[in-house]
Amino acid sequence: MADQVIVDKIIQALAEYLKRDAGTIKAAHHLRDDLGLDSMAVIELLYKIEETFDLQIPDQDLVGLATVGSVASYVEGRLAPAKPAAKKTAKPATVKSTKKRKA
Template identity: 65%
Template sequence: MAKTSDVSDKIIQALADYLKRDAASIQTTHHLRDDLGLDSMAVIEMLYRIEEVFNLQIPDQDLVGLTTVGQVIAYVQGRVAPPKASAKAAEHTPAKAAAKKPAAKPSTKSKKA
């Protein structure tokens, strides 16, 4: 599982390399277009690089919500870290619950025809 600081560092470094800027000058509050000067095409190129770095695919419908550096970091962190709730839910799946139930006892009553 990737740590938040690892994700943040990689994304900020990717932005810094792309923009040819010092990574320390890029803040999580920076807006990709307004503060960093990325146009629509540049944002798509950056997100493509991030997809490659983290081996994930960002669906088109998710692009709308990724407007700041912090939003991109939070989104990627959520995608690379397995959700904790899913791991706990897997322990209580119906298949496991059914396996723990005792088998139904056969009826001892005789059937009359």
């Protein structure tokens, strides 16, 4: 489940757009079937979410965003800092002298 702060912001954006009480919108609600959003309304909502979270949602990602919860999980994944690749620590090269010591 996505971070509750993200879910709450998305629900608030939906409530403002739909002009209804945020308490009536749940993470499990389907954007089209339960909330009655048509294609244009979904795009407008996602634009508002892009502004709210300062991110861009590529068109190819829209297909998987069907419920309030799926939108929240997507946003959370996009906001999570990229995990840095594990750094391999190189051992310093040891220099062996090829010169022979004089006794």
